[in-house]
Amino acid sequence: MKKSKNLTLKVYHKIIELMLNYEIVPGQRLVFVDLAKQLNVSRTPVNNALAILAQEGYLDFVPNQGYSVHKMTKKEAEDLFEIREVLEVGFIGQAIRKMTDKGLEKLKQKKIAYENISATHVTRKLFVLDTEFHVAIIDMADNEALSKRYRDLCQKIFLRFRTEDLRMDRIIEIKSEHENIFEAIQMRDVDLTKERLRMHHMVARKSLFPIIFPG
Incomplete structure (x- = not known):
């Protein structure tokens, strides 16, 4: 029984990986065979893994x-982005109070990793690196x-929409x-960080939503 659960979990993570790598895309029908x-x-x-992913x-x-x-859907995206902003802005005071040199250095390295990526078009990797900065x-x-x-929230956001039509100039802004x-x-x-986080999330919604949900 334990072996079966472990195999299901392994398949679950592999399918998530396929989605992260854009080998499985939103709207695609999956054939379990x-x-x-x-x-x-x-x-x-x-x-079993597909059933869990559906749940x-x-x-x-x-x-x-x-x-x-x-x-x-647009409503789902609005809800998820709102929760993301509430969590990040709501806990930034605690994050800064508890911040260590190690934590700040980790954040700096995540920022640099995003800055150093070389890309000619928007890829899932950019979303992963952006998420790692915020995490x-x-x-x-x-x-x-x-x-x-x-x-989990960030994963739910960027695994559910296509990236190919997003603007590269937005990456420079980010x-x-x-x-x-x-x-x-x-x-x-704290106050300045909250202000800049709110602005960052607002610009993200304004740039993403018209492309993801045209019309």
């Missing part, structure tokens, strides 16, 4: 049709449950906004 063959496992752990909202299930990758901020609050909740946020945190200025 093909997935089982691709992952070199039996159908049972694939079925978590990553997949849609239609009887007699099977599973497909969930495409996020590093949350991690400084020293609350494991909060960090896990925030990671680098500048990250730098401004980092500077405010480094100065331990």
Whole structure:
């Protein structure tokens, strides 16, 4: 029984990885027989993993049709972005109060990693690096449950929409906004950090939503 659960969990994470790497995209129908063959496992752990992913909202299930990758609605996106901002702004005071030199250095390295990436178009990797920068901020609050909740939230956001139509010039703007946020945190200025985080999230919504949800 334990071996079966471990295999299901392994398949679950592998499917998430396929989504992260854009090998499985929003709206795509999944054929569990093909997935089982691709992952070199039996159908049972694939079925179990797909059921879990559907329960978590990553997949849609239609009887007699099977599973497909969930495409996020505008209302879902608005709700998730709002929760993300509330968590980050709400806990930034605690994060700054508990900030250590190690935590600040980790945040700096995440900022640099995003700055140094070379890309000619928007990729999932950029979203992963952006998430890691923000997670590093949350991690400084020293609350494991909060960090896990925030990671799960970010994953739900960027696994549910396509990235190919997003603007590269927005990436340059994000680098500048990250730098401004980092500077405010480094100065331990809670109010300024909150202001810059709110602006960062507002600009993100204004730039992303018209592209993801046209019309």
